[in-house]
Amino acid sequence: MAISDTLAKKGVRPSAQRVAVAEYVLSTREHPSAEQVFADVKRRFPQISRATVYNTLNLFFEKGLLRTLTLTEGNVVFDPMIERHHHFVDEQTGKIYDIPWGALSVRNVESLEGFDVSEYQVVLRGRSHKEKAK
Amino acid sequence: MAISDTLAKKGVRPSAQRVAVAEYVLSTREHPSAEQVFADVKRRFPQISRATVYNTLNLFFEKGLLRTLTLTEGNVVFDPMIERHHHFVDEQTGKIYDIPWGALSVRNVESLEGFDVSEYQVVLRGRSHKEKAK
DNA sequence: GTTCGTGCAAACGGTTTGCAACAAT
DNA sequence: ATTGTTGCAAACCGTTTGCACGAAC
Numbered sequence A, B: 001m002a003i004s005d006t007l008a009k010k011g012v013r014p015s016a017q018r019v020a021v022a023e024y025v026l027s028t029r030e031h032p033s034a035e036q037v038f039a040d041v042k043r044r045f046p047q048i049s050r051a052t053v054y055n056t057l058n059l060f061f062e063k064g065l066l067r068t069l070t071l072t073e074g075n076v077v078f079d080p081m082i083e084r085h086h087h088f089v090d091e092q093t094g095k096i097y098d099i100p101w102g103a104l105s106v107r108n109v110e111s112l113e114g115f116d117v118s119e120y121q122v123v124l125r126g127r128s129h130k131e132k133a134k
Numbered sequence C: 001g002t003t004c005g006t007g008c009a010a011a012c013g014g015t016t017t018g019c020a021a022c023a024a025t
Numbered sequence D: 001a002t003t004g005t006t007g008c009a010a011a012c013c014g015t016t017t018g019c020a021c022g023a024a025c
Helices: A003-009 A016-025 A034-044 A050-062 B003-009 B016-025 B034-044 B050-062
Strands: A066-072 A075-080 A085-090 A096-100 A105-107 A115-128 B066-072 B075-080 B085-090 B096-100 B105-107 B115-128
Touching (some): A096 A115, B016 B050
């Protein structure tokens, strides 16, 4: 499906700028910050402004196209709304890795008293030995 | 043990301001923001400055007296370094609840390939039915 | 008397907002 | 014509920093 259709389906009018942002941020596995999104999009779309990128990211968030994560000290990053997954944060580099949902299992979530859980994830920290950041 | 001894033991000189901050933030279960700490301490210690509160919180963090959490949209809060626990975030109110470590169990953490996990926690979101905020 | 801690105000950085021009319907 | 979108620059807000004064050793 074309990106512009994905946007339209969520009630977002697919302007050229929004498509350019979407092309990057809805498919990446990089967990980019707003600034990184701006930098990437600007390469292909030099006249885009920072405000538009911020507004667009907020719009995508409101429309449920992406999530925001703040796993490290005040650094907000964006995560496309793909399947559920956990996160691992490399404490040296700050790099965030996706952990497949099935790699871990959490027991007793449904038996928590007084809490109606709509979603959850495990956040792990430590050192990664993977060379390639993904 | 007196608060000033706790501080001294961690290599923090127990000035009056630091003790005032510590009294609140090392014993609370409120997950306060820096601003909340400032407001609370200022009630008992009106001449304290914002800068001192921020510096003190950072110092406590460096010395391992407390943790920082950023579970909701760019709101950094402080959590005393007590036993391990998980966190539940009420999506309506933003309020953070501690979940006892033993209430959940996570399996297969040690079998993650390429990751050396030093700590982890489950972050849950949803609605809380508890009336009293803790 | 040298080091450490405090308070003030200014600086900072990431994000949001007001506004005027422009495009789409 | 009305409504939505963009770009710019200014405003904003939480946090950090530079500096001078005062306290502790």
